[in-house]
Amino acid sequence: SQQGEEDPQALSIQEGENATMNCSYKTSINNLQWYRQNSGRGLVHLILIRSNEREKHSGRLRVTLDTSKKSSSLLITASRAADTASYFCATDALSSGTYKYIFGTGTRLKVLA
């Protein structure tokens, strides 16, 4: 399996605090994306960072990518109770003209009001 890995597996913080979760992967990538999933529902795309980018921001989200270490981090600033969800990284690799995706195992974030 070429599953990505995320840590921590679970994270519990107080509202207003920052949440950081990390993703490691094993192969060369084209892009890395982060998704959020609320309790067994469909995933929602958060942010995409390309392999030639090092950092990207979107609202309260900040993503970094270190291709030399094959790792990425997602920072959620000023967390809210509504941020409670599971977060997944997904890498895609272009091979023979097709794209395959590999998802991480996810981080379960709980934000306490």
Add this chain to the structure above:
Amino acid sequence: EAQVTQNPRYLITVTGKKLTVTCSQNMNHEYMSWYRQDPGLGLRQIYYSMNVEVTDKGDVPEGYKVSRKEKRNFPLILESPSPNQTSLYFCASSLGGGNEQYFGPGTRLTVT
């Protein structure tokens, strides 16, 4: 409304009884994909399709079939379901490979 729809949302079936889970998108997306989600394993890609009539295996294709006869539809077929295929299944689509994916609501399948 732009969306990916899956049917059925819940299905309980018995070993060996062929079933099809439908997936449809209304965004004119080229890329479509099927995933299964199991506790502790995240999402694993089953099959994907770069465009009509072009499909390819993901990481866990055994026991599954797909077809892409038209752009909007990408059904997942289990010819002879087994209990180890009990899982939560998601269909997703994107403009092309490497773009953000839009996910359907999921199909919870139980095979007894």
